[in-house]
Amino acid sequence: MLLFLPLIIMGIEDISLSNVVNPNTFFDVTGRMASILGYQDGRCEMWIYPFKILHDFELSFEIPLYGDEVPGSKLAREITCSPEATTITYAHQSFTLKETFFVPLDEKACLVLLDVMSQEPLTVIAGFYLDLSPMWPAGLGGQYSYWDGRIPGFVLGEARGRYGAVIGSPQARNLSSGPAHCLPDLPCKIAFSIEPHKRYRIPIIVTSSVDGVAEAKKTYEDILPHIDDLFTATKGHYEGLKNEFVSIDTPDSLLNLSFEWAKVAIDKGFVTNPHLGSGLVAGYNTSGGSERPGFAWFFGGDALLASLALDSYGDFETSKSAILFLAKYQREDGKIMHELSQSGGMIPWFEEYGYGYYHGETTPYYIVSIGDYVRCSGDTSFLKDIWQSVRKAYDYCKKADTDGDGLMENTVAGLAAIETGPLRQRMKVDIYLAGIWTEALQTMRFLSNIMGDEDLFEDADGLYERARQSLNDKFWNKRKEIFNFAILEKGAIDEVSVWGAIPMVFGLLEADRAEKMLCKFASSKMSVDWGVRSLSDDSKYYDPLSYNNGTVWPFLTGYAALAEYKYHRQYNAFEHLMSNARLNFIDALGFAPELLSGNSYIPLDESVPHQLFSSVGIALPIVRGLFGLEADDIGKTINLSPNLPPEWKDTGLRNFKVGKSLFNFSFEREVGKLRLIARNRGDEVYRLRFSPSFGLGTDIQRVLANGKPVEFKVRETRHDVHCLVDVPLEGEMELVVDYKPGVDIIHSPVLPHLGDETLGLKIVDYFKENGRFHLIIEGKGHQEFNLSLPFRIISTRGGEIIGEKDGIKSVRMVFSEDRYERKELVLVIER
Numbered sequence: 167m168l169l170f171l172p173l174i175i176m177g178i179e180d181i182s183l184s185n186v187v188n189p190n191t192f193f194d195v196t197g198r199m200a201s202i203l204g205y206q207d208g209r210c211e212m213w214i215y216p217f218k219i220l221h222d223f224e225l226s227f228e229i230p231l232y233g234d235e236v237p238g239s240k241l242a243r244e245i246t247c248s249p250e251a252t253t254i255t256y257a258h259q260s261f262t263l264k265e266t267f268f269v270p271l272d273e274k275a276c277l278v279l280l281d282v283m284s285q286e287p288l289t290v291i292a293g294f295y296l297d298l299s300p301m302w303p304a305g306l307g308g309q310y311s312y313w314d315g316r317i318p319g320f321v322l323g324e325a326r327g328r329y330g331a332v333i334g335s336p337q338a339r340n341l342s343s344g345p346a347h348c349l350p351d352l353p354c355k356i357a358f359s360i361e362p363h364k365r366y367r368i369p370i371i372v373t374s375s376v377d378g379v380a381e382a383k384k385t386y387e388d389i390l391p392h393i394d395d396l397f398t399a400t401k402g403h404y405e406g407l408k409n410e411f412v413s414i415d416t417p418d419s420l421l422n423l424s425f426e427w428a429k430v431a432i433d434k435g436f437v438t439n440p441h442l443g444s445g446l447v448a449g450y451n452t453s454g455g456s457e458r459p460g461f462a463w464f465f466g467g468d469a470l471l472a473s474l475a476l477d478s479y480g481d482f483e484t485s486k487s488a489i490l491f492l493a494k495y496q497r498e499d500g501k502i503m504h505e506l507s508q509s510g511g512m513i514p515w516f517e518e519y520g521y522g523y524y525h526g527e528t529t530p531y532y533i534v535s536i537g538d539y540v541r542c543s544g545d546t547s548f549l550k551d552i553w554q555s556v557r558k559a560y561d562y563c564k565k566a567d568t569d570g571d572g573l574m575e576n577t578v579a580g581l582a583a584i585e586t587g588p589l590r591q592r593m594k595v596d597i598y599l600a601g602i603w604t605e606a607l608q609t610m611r612f613l614s615n616i617m618g619d620e621d622l623f624e625d626a627d628g629l630y631e632r633a634r635q636s637l638n639d640k641f642w643n644k645r646k647e648i649f650n651f652a653i654l655e656k657g658a659i660d661e662v663s664v665w666g667a668i669p670m671v672f673g674l675l676e677a678d679r680a681e682k683m684l685c686k687f688a689s690s691k692m693s694v695d696w697g698v699r700s701l702s703d704d705s706k707y708y709d710p711l712s713y714n715n716g717t718v719w720p721f722l723t724g725y726a727a728l729a730e731y732k733y734h735r736q737y738n739a740f741e742h743l744m745s746n747a748r749l750n751f752i753d754a755l756g757f758a759p760e761l762l763s764g765n766s767y768i769p770l771d772e773s774v775p776h777q778l779f780s781s782v783g784i785a786l787p788i789v790r791g792l793f794g795l796e797a798d799d800i801g802k803t804i805n806l807s808p809n810l811p812p813e814w815k816d817t818g819l820r821n822f823k824v825g826k827s828l829f830n831f832s833f834e835r836e837v838g839k840l841r842l843i844a845r846n847r848g849d850e851v852y853r854l855r856f857s858p859s860f861g862l863g864t865d866i867q868r869v870l871a872n873g874k875p876v877e878f879k880v881r882e883t884r885h886d887v888h889c890l891v892d893v894p895l896e897g898e899m900e901l902v903v904d905y906k907p908g909v910d911i912i913h914s915p916v917l918p919h920l921g922d923e924t925l926g927l928k929i930v931d932y933f934k935e936n937g938r939f940h941l942i943i944e945g946k947g948h949q950e951f952n953l954s955l956p957f958r959i960i961s962t963r964g965g966e967i968i969g970e971k972d973g974i975k976s977v978r979m980v981f982s983e984d985r986y987e988r989k990e991l992v993l994v995i996e997r
Contacts, residue, residue, distance in 0.1 A: 181408065181426045183755040184246040187254065189239060192754040192775040194450045195252050197269035197400070198438040200276050200374075203452045203459055207239035208254050208265060211452055211459075212276040214374035215439050216301050216508040218457055219276070219322070219331045220294040222353065225265060228289035229258065235291060238265075247755040249404035249430045250397070260286045261360070270396040271403050272438075275389050278370040280358070288360040291341065292370055293353040298322045298331055302457045303519065304509035309349050313340045317386065319371075320354055323379045330379030332386045335370045369393055376440045407433055412479035412789060415818040424747035425788055427756040429479060431781035432472050436484055437462075441511020445491030446472055446484075449760060449777035457509075460774040464506040466492050466528035468779050471721065473535040475782040477542040477797075478789035480823030485539050486548060492532060493555045495522075500562030502528040504580075526566065526579025527599050529559050530606035537609035544799030544825035546616055553617060560610055560622075563603060564629070571640065572633030574603040576652075583651075583665045587714040588707050591659060593652040597641055601669030604633040608672070616800065637669060638676050647682045649675065662686045662702040664722045670729035680733050681884065685931050687726055688738045690944045690986035694924035695916045697723035697745045699764045710764030717770060718762040720746050724783020731791030734883040736809040736859055737911045737929055739791055744915050746783045752920060758784065767918040789819075794857070799825035802850065804895070806831065806842075807857040807888070812910035812954055824852065829895075837973075842901040854895040860887045861954065862934040863908030863995075870902040878903075884933050909939050909995075912952035912974060927951060930988065941991040945981040952976055957995035964991040 189207035196202070204210025204223070211221040225238035241256040251268040261284035268277045282290060298309045308325025319334020339357045344350030358368055371389055375381035389396065407429055414425050438444040446469035451460030461468070469488045476485035495503045495516075504525035506515060516522040536556060540549050549556075566574040575595045576582055582599035584590045610626035641649045643658070649666045650658040666683055669675050675683070686692055691702045697718040701708050708716045723742050730739035749758040752769075758780035759769040769775065789795050794807030804824060810817055810833060818832040827848025834841040840858060860866070864887040869878040871893050879890040889903050916926030927949045931942040939955075950968070955975045959967065969976040981987040 181423060181430075182246055182248040183427075183751070184244060185755060187242040187245050189242070192451065193245065193247060193252050193267075194434075194754070194757075194776055195267045195269050195276075196434045196450065197271045197273065198436060198444070199272065199274045199440075200269050201450060201459070201462065202267045202269060202276050203450055204267075205452070206245045206254065207242045208256075209239065210267070212372050213301075213459060213462070214274050214276065214331065214372070215437065216304075216441065216512065217329065217331070217374055218297045218299045218301070218453060218459070219372055219374055220296055220333065221453075223278075223292065223294040225256070225263075226291045226293060227256075227258070227261075228291065229260065230286050245755070249407070249756075250401045260284055261288050263290065268397060268400070270389070271400045273389060273396065274374055274385055274440075276372040277389075277393065279393070280366070280368040280370070282360055282366050282368070283364070284360050284362055286362055290358045290360060290368075291355050292357075293355045294333070295353050296320065296322055296333075296349050298324060298329060298349075298374075299457050300509040300512055301459070301463060301507055302509065303507065304512045310347055311344065311349055311354070312346055313342070315340075317383070319356070319386075321379055321383070322349075327378050329374070329376055330382040331372065331374040332379075332382045333370070333372045334386055335368060336390070338370075404430065404433075407481075410821060411481055411823070412819060412821050414788065414793075415820075417814050417817065418744075420751075421744065421747050421788070424750045424784055427750045428475075428758075428781040428784040428788075429481075431750075431757050431776060432475060432778055432785065433481070433484070434776070435472065435778040436487070437464075437508075439508050439511065442506065442508070443491055443494060444487055445469060446488045446778065447508075448779070449774040451774045451776070460776070463508045463510075464491065464503075466503045466505065467525060467531060470528065470531040470535040471779045471782050474538055475785040475789075477538050478786055478795070480821060482539065482543040482545070482823070485535075486543075486545070489532070489535055489539060489552070492528075493552055496555055496558065497523055500529065500558030500560070501579075502532045502559060504528055524580050525582065526574065526576055527582040527602050529579070530563050530574065530599070530603040532559050533563075533606040533613075534602060534609050537612055540613065540616070541800060542797045542824065546800075549613065549616060556610075556613060557622075560606075560626075563606065571636040572604075572607075572629050572631075573600045573636050573640070575599075583663075584714050587709075587712055589651065589659060589661070589701075589714060591652075591654065593659060594655050596652040596665065597637075597649060597663070598665045598668050600633075600637050600641065601672070601674060604630065604637050604669065604674050605672040607633055634674055637674060638679065642679055647679075648686060649679070649683050661705050661707065662692065664692065664698045664700050664719075664726055667722065667725040667729040670732060671725055673732055677733065680729075684730060684733055684735055684738070685942075687730070688735070688928060688930045689988075690924065690928045693738075693742070693928055694718060694764065694767075695745065695918045695922070695926045696749070696762055696767050696924075698726045698742060701764075703764065708764070710766075711770060713761070713772070716764040718764055719760070720749055720758050720762075720777075720780035721783040724780075724787050727783075727787040728791045731787065731794065731809050734859070734885045736886065737913070737932065739787065739809065740811055740913055741915070741926075741929075743784075743787050743792060746780070746787075748917070749780065750784070757781070765923060767922045767924075768920055789822075793819050793831070794859075795819070795822055795831075797822070797824040801853075803853045803855060804829065805855045805857070806844075807859065808833065809859045810835075811913050812861060813912055825850070827852070838905055838907060840903045840905070842903075843898065844895055844901065845898045846895045851894050851896045854891075854893050854899070856891045856893070856901060857881075857888045858903065860889065860905060861908035861910035862886060862932070862939065863957070865906040865908075867904045867906065869904075870900075872900055906997075907954065907956045909934065909957070910954040911941075912954055914951050928986070937994060937996060939993040939995055942988065943979060943991060944986045944988045945979060946986055947983050948978065948980055950976060950978050955993070955995070957997055960994040960996060962991075962993055964989050
């Protein structure tokens with residue numbers, strides 16, 4: 167009699183994703199210690215770190231009147247992905263089988279749960295090839311396997327007896343025969359006989375241990391009676407991720423869903439390795455015939471990028487753990503590691519392989535991430551504990567400046583933005599390294615002030631001023647009006663690159679110069695309907711399929727969006743944010759790919775389908791850009807500078823964490839009125855610095871706090887108007903801004919289909935000057951868009967007003983049919 171499991175209720179229902187099966191599309195199910203990596207037709211491999219246990223796992227069926235086994239891939243119809251599990255439904259005229267892939271959060275195990283009902287006798291067969299192979303670049307010899315009828319299942323071991331694995335299921339029948347002294351060349355198969363009109367629920371359990379076969383068997387025995395408890399606990403973890411950290415409620419349901427999955431995607435990168443400890447890996451893909459499962463090993467830079475997103479939505483514990491993992495492997499001279507394979511504990515990784523420390527930006531980013539964590543969490547005890555590590559990192563970075571201009575140099579520190587391709591010239595310093603080091607210096611001022619180290623503060627302060635000046639002057643190309651990608655020993659790489667967004671995110675570039683660079687980002691040379699190219703398409707180096715020279719990286723698109731929010735270009739920022747948000751639903755369900763073609767809407771073949779930093783490009787600009795939320799628990803201050811689309815009426819964000827306090831914010835908009843309900847759910851009083859963005863020409867009339875007038879300031883920028891209010895926040899507060907509306911561009915998102923070229927309108931610049939509203943636009947063919955324009959239009963040049971409804975004016979502009987063309991729309995307006 168087969169084991170009959172309780173019916174497990176699948177899914178955190180409101181964020182589960184379902185689709186018809188696309189056989190070659192990736193899925194993964196991961197825990198802290200193991201992962202299932204496969205394709206939607208049910209083929210997969212299983213890892214229990216640091217080993218690949220098996221590959222090419224797939225179901226097949228013996229069906230009456232069919233001469234041969236029917237591969238499961240021919241019957242796989244639907245896939246449903248939830249944070250805790252993935253289910254594939256196989257449908258035949260005589261049976262339905264649901265195959266649920268599940269990895270318990272904190273167990274060295276992978277599970278396949280079969281739920282089957284048949285109208286006729288049926289045999290379900292699970293086939294797979296055995297491996298017990300460590301992740302690259304380690305190797306292992308002497309593996310063997312045998313059938314153990316007491317489990318029943320297959321046992322894997324190796325000659326020294328250190329490592330072992332089990333693949334078993336109660337009452338499974340062995341259909342294989344193989345050598346006892348090595349692994350079989352043919353697939354192993356186990357079978358289950360299904361009688362008609364009975365419901366069967368069958369677990370297949372895979373376990374492994376770095377303490378030998380006996381321990382792997384014990385893990386199998388421990389898991390078998392507790393599958394439902396483990397499933398409930400894992401589901402509970404993801405429910406906590408959804409309900410305890412930041413969650414958003416906007417009029418755009420796709421954006422809300424994408425944000426939830428971005429949190430899941432990042433969380434799934436937190437891994438515990440039995441030899442190395444717990445930290446963040448970079449991403450997941452199948453390994454095929456290799457032992458490289460995407461980027462499922464530890465990367466310093468990727469973890470530090472993720473830490474800012476973790477801090478933003480309140481997962482301080484994971485952020486801290488990721489930092490501590492990197493501190494553990496800090497080199498004696500202070501340098502922070504770049505990468506560490508999960509087999510690194512089995513080999514002399516740092517001593518004999520050249521990958522460990524060959525990047526330069528990880529060390530300054532380490533300082534930035536520690537500062538961000540401390541500022542958001544208020545965890546000064548952590549800072550004191552890790553202070554010597556911070557000082558060592560700072561000292562290392564300072565030594566990477568050989569000419570005294572305040573900037574670290576790639577020639578000393580190592581690679582940063584570019585790893586391959588023609589841009590990897592003998593550069594002295596690229597703008598990524600220069601920008602992140604300048605921000606690290608600003609962070610050192612903040613941290614040294616907390617630690618009461620006046621000498622260090624003075625040192626960092628002086629270096630910061632020098633570095634920022636060098637960053638703005640040495641990289642600026644006056645002739646091209648761009649920030650060069652890199653400085654050479656002689657000359658510069660004078661290319662328009664999205665890497666220039668990095669220093670902008672931290673507000674390091676002079677506003678007028680940054681504005682010119684951001685116009686380049688917004689043009690059709692850089693912006694496509696699915697993000698921002700890494701390199702302008704008019705560059706001699708541009709290649710839409712080249713890893714570093716023209717592809718679209720979602721994490722860089724996210725940084726571009728955050729930079730655009732920082733410099734008040736909210737229209738462009740939102741377009742780029744939504745480009746990223748859609749990526750969670752075009753390939754691996756719930757996950758964003760590593761990179762896409764620069765010319766067509768498709769991930770590259772080499773792209774990792776679940777890349778953590780791509781999800782950072784969704785979560786980070788939502789919290790810190792769209793909602794404009796930045797926390798400072800040290801100063802007990804919250805900066806709230808929302809850049810909400812003008813067409814949104816009701817919007818909310820809850821569970822924003824600052825220190826140990828939680829905050830909720832809800833916004834209501836009607837004509838001439840913006841209402842904020844801010845709720846402090848903690849006991850401490852915080853300063854709320856509220857600075858919402860309004861359209862050009864908006865006239866702020868008054869601000870009420872709980873019904874009483876309060877002082878406010880107005881700041882006009884090239885692209886918007888801000889109302890600045892500074893009030894104490896204790897308990898619940900209502901802030902109401904009364905205003906006369908200005909000019910707003912209404913978002914008209916382009917929804918590209920896979921394989922499309924870019925077609926959407928590009929808003930390169932927009933500003934109001936001397937009673938005229940100017941729009942610099944690039945487009946193809948006939949383009950229409952909407953403006954919220956509560957003004958009288960005296961004259962129009964460059965376009966045609968074709969309609970009006972409720973104050974929204976529709977504009978038509980005509981461009982070249984076959985290429986992007988730039989035009990200017992000028993509206994002479996008055997109230």
